[in-house]
Amino acid sequence: MTPRGILIALTLLLAMVSAALIDKRSEILDELDLLEEASAKAVDATVNAGITLEIDRIRLALERARSTPSKDATPHLALGLGDGRLSLERGEIVLRATTVRAAVPRGAHTVEAIDAKGIKLSGGFTLLPVAADDSTAAAAGTVRVPRADFDAMRPNLAVGATAYFF
Numbered sequence: 001m002t003p004r005g006i007l008i009a010l011t012l013l014l015a016m017v018s019a020a021l022i023d024k025r026s027e028i029l030d031e032l033d034l035l036e037e038a039s040a041k042a043v044d045a046t047v048n049a050g051i052t053l054e055i056d057r058i059r060l061a062l063e064r065a066r067s068t069p070s071k072d073a074t075p076h077l078a079l080g081l082g083d084g085r086l087s088l089e090r091g092e093i094v095l096r097a098t099t100v101r102a103a104v105p106r107g108a109h110t111v112e113a114i115d116a117k118g119i120k121l122s123g124g125f126t127l128l129p130v131a132a133d134d135s136t137a138a139a140a141g142t143v144r145v146p147r148a149d150f151d152a153m154r155p156n157l158a159v160g161a162t163a164y165f166f
Contacts, residue, residue, distance in 0.1 A: 054106050058166040061108055065089070065162065075156045077127075077163040079143065081106060086145060088153045095156060098149035103138040104165050111161040114154055121163050 001009075065076050073091035079102060087097040109121040119127040127143045129150035130136070138144045145153070 051106070055166055058106060058108055058164050061162075062164045062166065065091075065164070067091070074158070074161060076161055077111075077153070077157070079104075079163065079165045081165055086143065086149075088156055090156075096149060096152050098146055100146075101136075101138040101144040102165075103140045103142055106165050109163045109165070111157055111159055111163060114157055114159065116154075119150075119154065119157065125163075127163075 062076075062078055065073065075088055075090045075095065077086060078089055079086045079100070081102060081104070084099050084102060085097060086100045086102075088095045104125050107123065109123050109125055111119060112122055113120040116129075118129070121127070125141050125143070127145050127150065129147045130144045132146045132148065134144070136144070
């Protein structure tokens with residue numbers, strides 16, 4: 001075989017190896033995409049399961065609070081974060097309900113202090129009274145309650161009462 005023939009044979013061999021490597025690289029990239037997608041779905045499912053578990057736990061606690069006979073039940077707050085609906089409840093009785101602006105996570109909290117400036121909850125959260133026409137967004141850790149509703153709810157709450165955010 002002539003040197004030129006050897007060079008052509010080597011060039012063809014290199015071209016075939018390059019094509020095979022490019023094809024293998026493409027397969028690996030496709031597989032990586034599938035693995036990343038599966039990983040993202042698994043993470044999403046885990047997060048959703050955690051949120052669902054927390055919501056279920058809070059709903060169960062709220063149902064327990066509501067199932068206590070109304071005359072014996074202590075008042076508690078229930079805030080539906082999805083619709084911004086805050087209600088003061090005693091057992092199954094809704095004493096007062098209003099729409100609020102909230103920037104708080106889901107969870108159950110205990111009332112730690114009550115005064116005309118706000119209701120302080122465990123976890124550093126606060127219910128603040130605002131003017132009825134105030135449309136300012138809530139700062140992190142706060143629930144903005146219209147003043148009239150705040151003033152109506154405040155006397156019915158006591159330190160140690162529970163606030164459910166779900």
